Amino acid sequence: HSDNIITAVERASKVVFALKSYAHYDHSGEMAASSITDGIDVVLTLYHNKLKHGVDVIKHYEPVPPVKCYFDELNQVWTNLIHNVIQAMDGHGAFEISVSSIPCPSQKGAESGSCVVVKITDSGCGIPPEIQGRIFEPFFTTKPAGEGSGLGLDICRKIIDKHQGKIDFESKTGRTTFRVWLPIR
Numbered sequence: 001h002s003d004n005i006i007t008a009v010e011r012a013s014k015v016v017f018a019l020k021s022y023a024h025y026d027h028s029g030e031m032a033a034s035s036i037t038d039g040i041d042v043v044l045t046l047y048h049n050k051l052k053h054g055v056d057v058i059k060h061y062e063p064v065p066p067v068k069c070y071f072d073e074l075n076q077v078w079t080n081l082i083h084n085v086i087q088a089m090d091g092h093g094a095f096e097i098s099v100s101s102i103p104c105p106s107q108k109g110a111e112s113g114s115c116v117v118v119k120i121t122d123s124g125c126g127i128p129p130e131i132q133g134r135i136f137e138p139f140f141t142t143k144p145a146g147e148g149s150g151l152g153l154d155i156c157r158k159i160i161d162k163h164q165g166k167i168d169f170e171s172k173t174g175r176t177t178f179r180v181w182l183p184i185r
Contacts (some may be wrong), residue, residue, distance in 0.1 A: 034069055117181050121177040
């Protein structure tokens with residue numbers, strides 16, 4: 001029984017740490033060098049109970065340098081994307097999160113250089129082609145009334161734009177991948 005108690009205390013400690021990290025808001029208004037994988041892991045810890053009953057999480061984290069960012073705002077991006085993944089898979093399936101460093105995609109007015117790219121791929125139902133052009137629109141949702149505001153992906157896009165990054169996706173039945181590029185400064 002003592003092993004069960006130790007395991008429960010360790011899990012509770014992780015959740016408390018994740019909640020403290022997630023709830024802390026940086027009021028300085030300045031970007032700070034932060035670990036992208038730390039933010040993703042905080043969100044995964046918070047979603048642990050929703051994930052443990054039928055969702056396999058596969059992580060591929062390459063060593064990447066810290067990114068100068070608004071850490072709390074990026075955590076909101078990871079929260080929205082992971083929440084959408086769980087709903088798209090109806091709580092069952094597998095999703096993969098990969099983090100790596102690659103050359104930045106060229107964007108109008110952006111400097112070339114390296115980016116940290118986060119890819120979140122799920123085995124859910126996919127986004128129908130006829131609505132793919134609208135998913136970043138404010139208030140557009142595919143969820144039933146009362147379940148979604150239609151603001152999650154719009155907020156994600158605005159936060160990524162604020163970081164001078166890029167967010168996009170590819171989707172077909174059974175496989176959707178969201179990609180987030182964040183420039184390394």
